[in-house]
Amino acid sequence: MFLQDGRHGNSHKHWYELFSRGTRDWLRHNEKVRDAVRDHLPEVIANSDVLSRSDNRTVQVPVKFLEHYRFSLRKQNEQTGAGQGQAKAGDTLRQGQPESGGGQQGSGGDGEGEFTFVLEFKIDDILDWLWEELQLPNLQPKEGSNIDVDEYIREGWDKRGARSRLDRRRTMKEAIKRRTAVPDTAVPISNDDLRFRQLARKRQPSTNAVVFFLLDVSSSMDEHCRKLAKSFFFWALQGIRRQFSHIDTVFIAHSVEAFEFDETEFFQVSGQGGTKSSTALEMAERILHDRFDASQYNSYLFYATDGENFSNDREQSAASLERLAQQLNFAGYAEVSHSNTRQLNTEVGRLWQQFSDAGHPCGSFPLSSEADIWPAIKAFFSSQAEQVAQL
Amino acid sequence: MSSMQQTLAETIPKLEALATQQGLNYFPVDFELVPPSFMMEVAVYGLPVRMPHWSFGLRWIYQMIQHRMGHSRIFEVVFPGNPNRAYLVNTNSLHENTLVVAHVLGHADFSKNNLSFARSQEQVGYRIVEQAAAHAHRIEEIINEVGENRVERVLDCALSLEPHIDTHQALNRKRYPGKQKAAPAVKAEGFRGRYADLPGEGAKADEEPAPPKTPPQPERDLLWFIANYAPELEEWERDIFLAVRKEAWYFQPVFNCQIMNEGWASYWHSRLLREADFLPSATYVDCMKTHSDVVSPYAGDQQVALKLNPYHVGYVMWEHIISEFGVAKAREIMKQEDDFGFVRNYLSRDLADKMKLFSFSAKRDGEITVGESSLDDLHENILAPKFNFGAPRVVVEELQKDGTLILKQESSIDGRGLELERARKVLQYIASIWRRPVKLLTLDAGDNEVWLKPEPDAA
Numbered sequence: 001m002f003l004q005d006g007r008h009g010n011s012h013k014h015w016y017e018l019f020s021r022g023t024r025d026w027l028r029h030n031e032k033v034r035d036a037v038r039d040h041l042p043e044v045i046a047n048s049d050v051l052s053r054s055d056n057r058t059v060q061v062p063v064k065f066l067e068h069y070r071f072s073l074r075k076q077n078e079q080t081g082a083g084q085g086q087a088k089a090g091d092t093l094r095q096g097q098p099e100s101g102g103g104q105q106g107s108g109g110d111g112e113g114e115f116t117f118v119l120e121f122k123i124d125d126i127l128d129w130l131w132e133e134l135q136l137p138n139l140q141p142k143e144g145s146n147i148d149v150d151e152y153i154r155e156g157w158d159k160r161g162a163r164s165r166l167d168r169r170r171t172m173k174e175a176i177k178r179r180t181a182v183p184d185t186a187v188p189i190s191n192d193d194l195r196f197r198q199l200a201r202k203r204q205p206s207t208n209a210v211v212f213f214l215l216d217v218s219s220s221m222d223e224h225c226r227k228l229a230k231s232f233f234f235w236a237l238q239g240i241r242r243q244f245s246h247i248d249t250v251f252i253a254h255s256v257e258a259f260e261f262d263e264t265e266f267f268q269v270s271g272q273g274g275t276k277s278s279t280a281l282e283m284a285e286r287i288l289h290d291r292f293d294a295s296q297y298n299s300y301l302f303y304a305t306d307g308e309n310f311s312n313d314r315e316q317s318a319a320s321l322e323r324l325a326q327q328l329n330f331a332g333y334a335e336v337s338h339s340n341t342r343q344l345n346t347e348v349g350r351l352w353q354q355f356s357d358a359g360h361p362c363g364s365f366p367l368s369s370e371a372d373i374w375p376a377i378k379a380f381f382s383s384q385a386e387q388v389a390q391l
Numbered sequence: 392m393s394s395m396q397q398t399l400a401e402t403i404p405k406l407e408a409l410a411t412q413q414g415l416n417y418f419p420v421d422f423e424l425v426p427p428s429f430m431m432e433v434a435v436y437g438l439p440v441r442m443p444h445w446s447f448g449l450r451w452i453y454q455m456i457q458h459r460m461g462h463s464r465i466f467e468v469v470f471p472g473n474p475n476r477a478y479l480v481n482t483n484s485l486h487e488n489t490l491v492v493a494h495v496l497g498h499a500d501f502s503k504n505n506l507s508f509a510r511s512q513e514q515v516g517y518r519i520v521e522q523a524a525a526h527a528h529r530i531e532e533i534i535n536e537v538g539e540n541r542v543e544r545v546l547d548c549a550l551s552l553e554p555h556i557d558t559h560q561a562l563n564r565k566r567y568p569g570k571q572k573a574a575p576a577v578k579a580e581g582f583r584g585r586y587a588d589l590p591g592e593g594a595k596a597d598e599e600p601a602p603p604k605t606p607p608q609p610e611r612d613l614l615w616f617i618a619n620y621a622p623e624l625e626e627w628e629r630d631i632f633l634a635v636r637k638e639a640w641y642f643q644p645v646f647n648c649q650i651m652n653e654g655w656a657s658y659w660h661s662r663l664l665r666e667a668d669f670l671p672s673a674t675y676v677d678c679m680k681t682h683s684d685v686v687s688p689y690a691g692d693q694q695v696a697l698k699l700n701p702y703h704v705g706y707v708m709w710e711h712i713i714s715e716f717g718v719a720k721a722r723e724i725m726k727q728e729d730d731f732g733f734v735r736n737y738l739s740r741d742l743a744d745k746m747k748l749f750s751f752s753a754k755r756d757g758e759i760t761v762g763e764s765s766l767d768d769l770h771e772n773i774l775a776p777k778f779n780f781g782a783p784r785v786v787v788e789e790l791q792k793d794g795t796l797i798l799k800q801e802s803s804i805d806g807r808g809l810e811l812e813r814a815r816k817v818l819q820y821i822a823s824i825w826r827r828p829v830k831l832l833t834l835d836a837g838d839n840e841v842w843l844k845p846e847p848d849a850a
Contacts, residue, residue, distance in 0.1 A: 003400050003422045011845070021441075022432050025448030027611050032445055068446035069816035069848075071783050071800070072835065074808050080752045082772040084703075085695030087749055093695060096758030146437045303674035329777075 033063050034119060038129050059121045110358040127238055130374075138242040152199045161196025170195040207243040209298040209329075210288070211237055214280040216305030218255040228367045229304035230267050232334050235377050236302055244298065246250050250287055254280035260287070277309050277348055281320035304367075305332040307346025320350060321362075325355060331362040332380050339368055395485050396424060403492055405669050410496045411665070414718060415659065417499035418473040422492065424481040431458060433468045434476065437642060440524035442634065443531075445545045466685070467491040471502030473517035486677035489670070490660055490685075497659030501652050504722070507644035507729050516564035521640045525636040533627045545628045549614060549635040550818035554780035556639050557612035566619055567607055595780050609786035609799065613640070616787050622794045623826050643665070643780055647729045650773075654705015655725060658713070661706075690744070697751065697759070699773060707746055708737055734773055739765050748773075783809055785831070794827035801832075808834030808841070815846035 078162065087093060138143045157170060174193040179185060213233050215226075241247055255271030258279040283302060292299065309317065327333060333352040335344055342354065344364050354365045365376035393712040403422065410417070435451045457807065475497040479488045518520060534542045596820040610616045618624070618632035625819055645652070664670065664678050688703045689696050713721045724737065743766060750764035750772045762774075784801040791797060798818075802808050814831060822829045822845040835841040 002669060003424070021430070021443065022451030025445050026452050027448065028443070029445040029448040029452075043537060065443070066451055068444075068449065068547070068551060069557075069820070070553075071785050071817050072561045072810045072813055073783050073805055073833075074810050075755075076807065078752050078754050080750060080772050080775075081697060082699055082748060082769060083695065083697045083761075084699055084746060084748050085693075086747065087695055087751075089749070089761050091750065091761040092758065093697070093761060094757060094759040096754060096756035116781055207502050207759075248736065259508075265714055306676065312529045 009198065028067060030119070031264045032066060034121075036066075037061055037063060037119065038120070041126060043130055056064075059123060059126060060118050060216070061121060062116050062118050064116050077223070080239070124242075127242055130336045131239075131242070153202050155200040155202075156196055156198045157195045158198050159192070159194060159196070161198065165197045167197050167201075169197045185210070206249070207244045207298065208246045208296055209240060209290045209300065210248040210250065211240055212250045212252065212284045212288070212299070212301040213237075213266070213282060214277075214301065214303040214305075215251075215253045215269075216255070216265065216275055216277065216280075216303075217253045217269050218308070219272055220275070220277040220306050220308055223304055224338060225304075226267065228370070228373070229334060231370065231373050232365070232367060232376060233302060234305065235373065236300075236332065236380060239377060239381060240300060248292070249295075250284070252280050252283050252287075258283040263322060265331040275305065275309050276304070276313050277305060277317035278313050278320050281317060281324060285320055285324055288327060298329045299327060301328050301331045302334060303332070304336055305348055306337055307335045307348045311347060314351065319353075321351070321355060324362075325360040325362060327363065330380075331355075331360075333362065334367055334376065335364065336367045393481075395481070395488065398485055399479070399492065401486060402670070406489075406493055406496060406663060406667060409663055409667055410493075410659070411661050413659075414722070415496060415500040416605065418471075418475055418502050419616070420475040420495060420499050421468070422479060422495075425478045427482055430468060430471070430478065430480050431455070431495065431607040438470070438477075439476075439520055440527050441638070442523075442546065443534075443792050444550055444629075445544070446550060453665050459588055467495055469495045469498045470514065470520050471499070471508060472519055473512075475499045475502070476520050484588055484677070486674050487681050489674060490678045490681050492665065493663040493667075494656045496663065497656030499660065501648075501725060502578075503564065503656045504726050505644070505648060505652070505729075506726055511558070511640060512573075512646045513546045515637055515641050519638075520742040524636055526638065529634070530631060530841070533631070537627065542631070544820075545631045546635070548617075548824045549632045552613045552617075552819055553635060553639045553642075554652075554782035555611065555613035555785060556636055556643070556780070558640060558643055560612060560615075562637065562640055564612075564615060567603070567605060569603065569605070579761035584816055605790040609788055609801075610713075611784070611786050612636075613785065613798075614785065615822060617821070619788055621825050624824070625756055630823065639780075646731070646780060647731070647777065648733075649777075650701040650705040650708075650730045651725065651728065651733045652667045652705070653702045654707075654709045657682070657702050658704040688699070697794055698749070701720060704738075704746065704748075704773075708733070708742060711742055712737060713768075730777060738770060763825050764842050786807075788832070794825075795828065796829045798820070798829065798831040800831065802834045808836070810843055810845060811835065812846075814843050816848055818843060819845040821845070821849050 025045050083093075131245055157167060171189065171193050174195060175189045178193060180190075215221075215229055215233075217226075221229075236250065237247075249263065251263055251266040253266060253269045253271065254260050254275075254277065256274050256276045256279065259269075260291070261269060262285065280303070288294075288299060322329070333348070335346065335349055344350075344366050349364060352362060358365060363380060365372075365379055367373060367376060407420075429439075432451065432453055435454050436447055441447070465485065467477065467479060469475055475495070475498075476494075477499075479491055482840055483491070491750060502512070520773075524762055528668055530542060530546075606616065606622065607679070614632050614636040618629045618636070621628075624632075661682050662683070667675070670678070686700070686703045686706045690702050709721060712724060724733070728736070749768050750762045750799060752762055753759045762768075783805050786801060787796065788799040789797040798821075800809050800814075809831075811833070814833065818829050818831055831843045833841060833843060
């Protein structure tokens with residue numbers, strides 16, 4: 001016999017308490033799930049309602065446990081087994097359940113595939129992955145749009161300073177160094193050990209951008225169309241946000257008249273009647289002129305509509321778009337619809353096409369389902385880069 | 392020293408002496424008190440320290456969930472060897488651990504004497520705990536050298552094929568006797584050399600008989616075959632395959648003798664405790680309460696179980712055998728059989744009826760009905776999940792000249808084909824290690840022959 005309590009040497013800890021192998025392998029499993037999600041990010045994101053949670057800048061994605069596959073025999077329609085207890089031949093121990101929904105999946109797993117859990121992703125991480133994954137170029141700020149702003153940054157240490165800026169870690173380090181060098185001193189921390197963080201004023205270049213979102217809320221724009229527009233706007237904005245240190249947004253909704261809204265109201269707005277897109281364009285023009293100094297701001301405009309517009313509004317729209325195009329870094333037109341048969345062959349679609357053909361910095365993106373959003377985002381950022389390359 | 396530890400330290404030698412006196416014959420046992428978290432990991436990994444793999448993490452989380460829900464409680468674990476290594480949970484009560492000590496001695500007797508165990512230990516060695524830890528350590532080193540992803544790819548494949556070994560062969564097996572490569576002829580000097588260069592002279596190597604097919608007969612040991620015949624397998628990859636194979640070798644008798652082994656240990660813990668006059672009577676009464684929980688056929692208040700409790704079935708069978716034929720005969724049976732022979736030869740109609748065992752059939756929609764079945768059917772229903780280490784029979788049919796690996800599922804023995812989707816994923820694991828085409832012949836849902844190819848996981 002030999003009975004021990006698992007302590008080796010004179011350690012106070014048991015070796016197996018030092019770390020958990022189960023936790024380690026579980027975390028590795030989750031990391032693999034994360035990678036798998038990442039590989040399919042555009043689809044995953046298109047299908048999850050990310051926007052409602054945009055306030056805390058994370059996306060929650062439900063995922064399934066992975067399966068480590070092994071050879072297994074095909075499931076039979078009727079399986080047999082051995083049991084025990086009060087039962088006689090012919091007894092029904094459990095009633096059959098009507099098959100629910102899609103019925104049994106091909107590889108159901110032995111009950112193990114049924115668990116799902118929720119992984120939370122930071123939107124910033126997602127964006128970084130996407131940019132890498134889709135190989136999207138970075139946006140090019142306009143020449144001369146940088147302005148210098150004073151910022152305080154941490155720089156260096158000092159032995160004196162405000163208590164709030166005491167660097168504990170560094171102070172401890174100094175104390176340990178001193179006590180090692182002079183072991184006899186009893187003082188744990190002396191005044192000489194104290195280290196304070198110093199701040200220095202630096203002039204930092206800053207890049208500003210303003211993004212206009214124009215949404216057609218006329219009666220022909222239904223829930224589906226709006227949701228597409230919303231997703232497109234959201235990811236376009238996130239992409240631009242990656243690049244600029246300061247961003248202003250302007251939200252304009254229009255039917256036959258245009259109004260400015262704040263972000264929360266913007267997507268709730270519904271209008272009646274027809275469409276007059278020049279009203280929104282002109283309003284954007286006015287706001288751009290009044291509030292944003294063109295020399296200091298990079299400006300982007302996105303317009304989402306189903307493409308219907310009063311034909312007598314064409315000239316007015318064209319004129320306004322022409323003026324805007326002179327000042328904007330880029331203008332994007334998202335045409336939302338239920339089918340992709342018309343493909344930009346609409347009143348507004350043709351107008352934007354002309355502008356794009358004429359060499360103005362604008363692009364058109366047809367959206368009829370969630371799957372179209374990422375190609376559109378990709379096209380937007382890529383065409384941006386091309387525009388700049390041509391200049 | 393805790394009081395539990397002190398009391399156990401006094402009780403263990405007495406129980407050991409009693410066991411020896413009762414005819415149990417075992418290698419020494421090292422006991423160790425450990426926290427429940429340790430037991431939980433052992434239950435998941437099968438060994439105290441084992442190679443890292445994400446699939447263990449998955450089993451671990453299920454175990455945690457079940458444990459939280461109170462469905463599982465692990466009392467003891469013992470690893471056969473010389474010495475045996477037994478772990479007792481330090482949160483168990485004293486009487487529970489007293490029972491566990493007696494139970495462990497029953498296991499130790501079983502694993503030294505049962506032929507499947509004895510043979511496996513002879514091959515694998517008597518220190519599986521240390522060996523597995525060494526494997527784990529080696530694999531950590533490899534991870535540091537080549538990176539986690541590459542090691543994981545090899546483990547994905549090797550662990551997936553864990554049950555596909557052939558313990559009828561030796562653990563250390565030589566490659567098939569193949570064509571002997573003729574030693575390159577030493578070029579003769581002078582005239583003989585010049586003569587050999589003349590046209591029409593020289594070795595007539597081409598006339599040898601066609602080399603035998605590889606493998607000469609269908610090969611069941613997929614881990615061994617891949618380790619030895621995979622084109623371009625790196626040395627460290629081979630090490631991993633052989634490590635997984637060795638551990639599988641150790642696990643197989645544990646798997647194949649579960650009913651016998653747990654029954655044997657349960658029989659002996661109850662008998663040893665009954666005869667242990669040195670135990671306070673209160674302890675004995677508590678021990679017997681725990682005993683009846685352990686060998687209870689049903690969980691909680693249920694009256695019907697759709698899964699047999701091996702402790703219960705084995706216990707009832709051994710009790711019957713010993714009362715009927717005596718301990719000496721029982722020890723003979725314990726040596727010779729595994730669960731297949733044990734159930735088929737010794738689970739009689741009377742015993743089955745006494746235990747109220749029945750066969751049932753479960754339909755896809757969940758309906759479960761009790762069947763009218765013969766004793767043979769009952770035997771086979773109990774044993775079916777244990778056939779072939781619980782896995783379908785997949786063999787290497789041929790290694791083709793271009794390196795293509797032809798696998799075949801022996802569907803005529805298994806009675807049906809494979810789950811096709813899963814099989815394709817497993818083929819993908821194999822293909823990434825084999826690095827040449829891999830194909831598998833099986834049956835589809837309509838029982839028609841079908842060739843499967845690897846298919847990557849779409850996550």
